Amino acid sequence: MKKTLLFVCAFFLILMVHAQTIQVNSPDGKIVLNVQLVQGKPVYTLAYKGKTVIEESTLGFKIKDMPDFGNAFTISNSEKSTVNENWNPAWGEVKTITNNYNQLSLTLTDNATKPHTLRIVFRVFNEGLGFRYEFPEQANLNHIIVEDELTSFNLTADHKIWWIPGDFDTNEYAYYTSKISEVAKMAQKRDGNIFTATPIEGAFVQTPLMIKSADGIYMNIHEAALINYPCMDLKFDETTFNASSTLAPDAIGNKAYLRAPFHTPWRTINVSDDARTILASKMILNLNEPSKIDNTDYIKPMKYVGIWLEMHLGISTWDYSGSQSASDSGGDGKTTKKTKHGATTENTKKYIDFAAANGFGGVLVEGWNTGWEDWFGKWKEDVFDFVTPYPDYDVKGLNQYARSKGVSIITHHETSGSVTNYERYMDTAYRQMNAYGSVALKSGYVGKIIPRGEYHDGQWMVNHYNRAISKAADYHIMVVAHEPVRPTGIHRTYPNFMAAEAARGQEFNFWSEGNPPEHETILPFTRIMGGPMDYTPGIFKIKKSHYIPDAKEQVHTTLCKQLALYVTLYSPVQMVTDLPENYLAKQDAFQFIKDVATDWDDTKILLAEPGDYIATARKAKGTSNWFIGGITDENAREMTIDFSFLEKGKKYEITIYKDAPNASWDGNPEAYVIEKQTVTSKTKLKIKLASGGGFAISAFPKK
Numbered sequence: 001m002k003k004t005l006l007f008v009c010a011f012f013l014i015l016m017v018h019a020q021t022i023q024v025n026s027p028d029g030k031i032v033l034n035v036q037l038v039q040g041k042p043v044y045t046l047a048y049k050g051k052t053v054i055e056e057s058t059l060g061f062k063i064k065d066m067p068d069f070g071n072a073f074t075i076s077n078s079e080k081s082t083v084n085e086n087w088n089p090a091w092g093e094v095k096t097i098t099n100n101y102n103q104l105s106l107t108l109t110d111n112a113t114k115p116h117t118l119r120i121v122f123r124v125f126n127e128g129l130g131f132r133y134e135f136p137e138q139a140n141l142n143h144i145i146v147e148d149e150l151t152s153f154n155l156t157a158d159h160k161i162w163w164i165p166g167d168f169d170t171n172e173y174a175y176y177t178s179k180i181s182e183v184a185k186m187a188q189k190r191d192g193n194i195f196t197a198t199p200i201e202g203a204f205v206q207t208p209l210m211i212k213s214a215d216g217i218y219m220n221i222h223e224a225a226l227i228n229y230p231c232m233d234l235k236f237d238e239t240t241f242n243a244s245s246t247l248a249p250d251a252i253g254n255k256a257y258l259r260a261p262f263h264t265p266w267r268t269i270n271v272s273d274d275a276r277t278i279l280a281s282k283m284i285l286n287l288n289e290p291s292k293i294d295n296t297d298y299i300k301p302m303k304y305v306g307i308w309l310e311m312h313l314g315i316s317t318w319d320y321s322g323s324q325s326a327s328d329s330g331g332d333g334k335t336t337k338k339t340k341h342g343a344t345t346e347n348t349k350k351y352i353d354f355a356a357a358n359g360f361g362g363v364l365v366e367g368w369n370t371g372w373e374d375w376f377g378k379w380k381e382d383v384f385d386f387v388t389p390y391p392d393y394d395v396k397g398l399n400q401y402a403r404s405k406g407v408s409i410i411t412h413h414e415t416s417g418s419v420t421n422y423e424r425y426m427d428t429a430y431r432q433m434n435a436y437g438s439v440a441l442k443s444g445y446v447g448k449i450i451p452r453g454e455y456h457d458g459q460w461m462v463n464h465y466n467r468a469i470s471k472a473a474d475y476h477i478m479v480v481a482h483e484p485v486r487p488t489g490i491h492r493t494y495p496n497f498m499a500a501e502a503a504r505g506q507e508f509n510f511w512s513e514g515n516p517p518e519h520e521t522i523l524p525f526t527r528i529m530g531g532p533m534d535y536t537p538g539i540f541k542i543k544k545s546h547y548i549p550d551a552k553e554q555v556h557t558t559l560c561k562q563l564a565l566y567v568t569l570y571s572p573v574q575m576v577t578d579l580p581e582n583y584l585a586k587q588d589a590f591q592f593i594k595d596v597a598t599d600w601d602d603t604k605i606l607l608a609e610p611g612d613y614i615a616t617a618r619k620a621k622g623t624s625n626w627f628i629g630g631i632t633d634e635n636a637r638e639m640t641i642d643f644s645f646l647e648k649g650k651k652y653e654i655t656i657y658k659d660a661p662n663a664s665w666d667g668n669p670e671a672y673v674i675e676k677q678t679v680t681s682k683t684k685l686k687i688k689l690a691s692g693g694g695f696a697i698s699a700f701p702k703k
């Protein structure tokens with residue numbers, strides 16, 4: 001990690017004039033931040049290319065039992081500095097990341113009888129703004145309880161937004177696209193299919209929030225480095241379009257317990273008039289601390305298969321007694337049919353063999369451990385011990401068998417929300433994984449949280465997720481978390497945190513009304529801004545009626561769009577989700593999944609518009625091979641792919657996997673055409689995408 005500090009200039013000022021505005025520009029000058037005190041309260045505005053994009057917006061805190069905190073602040077110190085450095089992530093979308101910003105660090109002192117100090121640090125990047133609060137060590141403020149954070153984002157008009165409703169327990173809603181003024185009304189019709197939801201009534205939305213103004217400026221509001229603090233939702237004033245921060249509370253209504261010195265997560269605002277720049281931004285990663293893991297040898301991006309889809313389709317069960325699948329009941333974990341246990345030794349061997357034969361690194365096994373008879377919806381503490389296998393699952397032997405074939409079992413730890421129980425068993429469970437040689441775990445937090453009264457997004461749980469990641473790092477274990485708080489770039493600091501769900505995954509297509517065709521064109525602009533998602537792409541059998549004749553559920557894409565998702569939805573771990581038999585029946589299309597990489601030296605966002613389409617090209621790590629994916633929403637469209645990203649003067653053989661002329665997500669979703677062609681950096685290729693469709697391309701240099 002090479003750090004080139006271009007220059008650091010600091011100057012110390014005692015600013016007497018309240019109305020004085022301090023300005024900080026982005027390195028390219030296109031973004032301008034202004035900060036000032038108005039009647040002793042800090043406020044900021046943000047402009048992009050000369051247009052205001054955030055009007056005067058509040059900053060600060062309400063601290064419990066400290067009513068005079070923040071009374072008539074004055075600026076006691078102000079420092080500016082610049083950073084321009086490069087660093088290399090352990091894995092990622094690009095090999096080298098540039099971290100370039102101008103910083104303002106503003107120290108404020110209030111006029112309480114015993115004065116308090118608050119520092120606000122602003123970093124202005126070419127892609128946007130990040131700012132956070134710091135409570136320095138001081139005489140009159142030590143342990144505090146945050147009653148409210150007063151941050152707001154005062155938008156300039158009734159913009160178009162892509163959003164999910166505010167909720168302290170789930171982020172698994174389908175996206176809404178609306179005007180800001182329509183949020184409260186639309187949120188009333190929210191999806192009732194999500195089991196553990198704690199909706200906030202009113203005009204509340206979650207972050208990452210995607211925004212587009214009438215004059216074509218894109219913005220994204222989120223946070224970075226969520227550590228020891230609750231997650232932030234936003235409350236809109238539907239007449240002023242001001243979004244104010246709402247922190248997830250704890251069981252007794254407090255927001256955060258802090259002790260100085262302390263700093264909050266960064267509040268982030270991405271701004272650009274090009275949607276592609278929002279997707280390519282590394283600002284959130286840059287605002288996280290460098291890796292705390294020195295030896296990253298055990299951290300390996302991979303594709304994985306698993307005993308997983310069987311249960312979501314209802315053709316096998318998690319539990320030994322054969323009653324718990326997600327089949328015909330809206331995902332409530334129960335089925336009326338008696339089926340068979342999925343995680344048996346015999347079945348697991350089949351998946352290990354399939355992974356080994358096709359070059360996939362992992363085999364996820366769900367339902368291997370005792371407890372599943374009793375896991376769903378009970379809000380019960382003592383369900384799983386995370387170490388005891390069912391009698392038909394040879395945990396030791398299977399791990400050995402997998403290792404002998406160069407594959408690793410991905411151990412599943414579903415907590416059913418009983419986090420106290422998981423905390424008790426974590427060390428024992430991770431030690432067992434080490435002993436058997438399982439290098440990765442998938443955790444899960446389905447259900448209401450224990451300790452009772454805590455929410456998935458509160459400070460207590462944020463601390464748990466982070467503790468689980470850092471403890472797993474102590475044991476050299478990679479983590480994929482389902483149902484956690486939404487990611488905020490912490491994988492820079494803990495690169496063993498590979499991916500999270502934290503949004504509506506593909507699973508909803510198997511047991512609910514599912515994900516509309518536009519869903520995957522929105523995810524990169526929202527949830528994935530904070531970090532990789534374990535979406536589980538790659539479904540070849542699109543309609544569930546293939547297995548259960550009267551089933552209405554289906555995946556809302558074509559087969560080719562499922563291929564494209566390996567490129568457009570970034571993650572260093574990607575599930576090869578469908579049943580082995582479905583891949584073996586379509587070997588030619590399966591070839592793309594075998595070929596596609598999971599770690600990259602370069603990424604180019606070629607085309608993008610939230611809710612409509614995305615096309616992305618990525619260069620596989622350490623090779624000259626490129627993979628390109630394009631997806632559309634419910635509208636068929638034609639895309640022109642400009643191959644100018646290829647190395648000049650080189651010829652590449654490309655394989656195009658595209659929707660057949662008669663394909664559509666609802667009509668003929670599995671129809672595809674495969675073509676080969678030679679291209680160079682001068683080629684421009686027109687490709688037709690079906691309704692709900694997509695295409696995938698592999699490009700290998702010609703010898």
Ligand code: NOJ
Nearest residue numbers: 366414444446482501507
């Ligand atoms: C929900 C997760 O998203 C899914 O992947 C998992 O199979 C079930 N919970 C059971 O843990």
Ligand code: CA
Nearest residue numbers: 482483501505
């Ligand atoms: Ca889930």
